[in-house]
Amino acid sequence: MPRARKLFPVYASALxxxxxxxxxxxxVVHRFVASYVADQGRQGxxxxxxxxxxxxxxxxxxxxxxxxxxxxxxxxxxFGKKQKSKLRSEEKEAIGxxxxxxxxxxxxxxxxxxxxxxxxxxxxxxxSDFNARRELTAKSRKxxxxxxxxxxFIARLAxxxxxxxxxxxxxxxxxxxxxxGLLARKILRRTLSPGRG
Numbered sequence: 001m002p003r004a005r006k007l008f009p010v011y012a013s014a015l016x017x018x019x020x021x022x023x024x025x026x027x028v029v030h031r032f033v034a035s036y037v038a039d040q041g042r043q044g045x046x047x048x049x050x051x052x053x054x055x056x057x058x059x060x061x062x063x064x065x066x067x068x069x070x071x072x073x074x075x076x077x078x079f080g081k082k083q084k085s086k087l088r089s090e091e092k093e094a095i096g097x098x099x100x101x102x103x104x105x106x107x108x109x110x111x112x113x114x115x116x117x118x119x120x121x122x123x124x125x126x127x128s129d130f131n132a133r134r135e136l137t138a139k140s141r142k143x144x145x146x147x148x149x150x151x152x153f154i155a156r157l158a159x160x161x162x163x164x165x166x167x168x169x170x171x172x173x174x175x176x177x178x179x180x181g182l183l184a185r186k187i188l189r190r191t192l193s194p195g196r197g
Contacts, residue, residue: 009101015191016105019067022187028180029059036161036172045162058160061120064106066153066177067184069127072099074185078192126152153177 022028033055037043046052075098076084079091087095103124107117130152137149150170154177158169 009097011192012098012101013105015071015188016102016109018187018191019064019184020106020109022183023060023063026183028063028183029056032059032172032176033161036169039172040162040165040168042162042165055160059157061123062153062156062160063180065120065123065127066151066180067187068099068102068124069131070181070184071102071188072128073131074188150174151177153180 030052033046033052037046072095075095076082076087076091079087081087081091084092103117103121106112107120110116112120130149134149134151154170154173157173157176158166161173162169
């Protein structure tokens with residue numbers, strides 16, 4: 001099974017490191033907050049270095065959660081499948097091992113204690129459950145023309161960013177969520193195909 005080899009756990013460790021490096025190097029959260037502050041004229045939400053650091057850490061954690069969910073969504077494509085339900089058992093096992101190592105590598109890199117790991121896994125389950133629910137209801141929602149449920153990332157980031165202007169913060173978080181998904185895909189491609197940049 002040649003494609004499964006691409007998902008060896010060593011690649012998951014590299015992916016974790018590449019995600020963390022991209023967050024730091026590209027200052028993803030800082031750029032998002034700075035853009036929001038400039039667009040909305042909300043300099044008042046900035047509270048100095050301590051607040052900025054706390055915001056960067058908390059939002060960075062949410063970005064990691066969103067990136068992992070995005071990676072989980074696209075991994076079946078590495079086996080030529082569009083849906084997780086179409087994967088064979090050995091392909092599911094390869095993805096499971098890859099995902100486990102990805103979380104373990106993030107925990108090591110971030111020096112998480114047991115409580116940090118439990119909280120991250122709990123939040124990841126919340127994000128993953130939302131995604132699964134969204135996929136199940138997508139077809140029926142389109143037929144009935146119902147609005148799509150908001151991703152936990154959007155609501156959480158909006159509350160962290162600017163609770164007093166929640167609707168504007170939600171719009172900004174929604175756009176940022178799309179950018180985070182694109183970044184996750186880019187990092188995954190580069191990690192699994194390093195020669196292709």
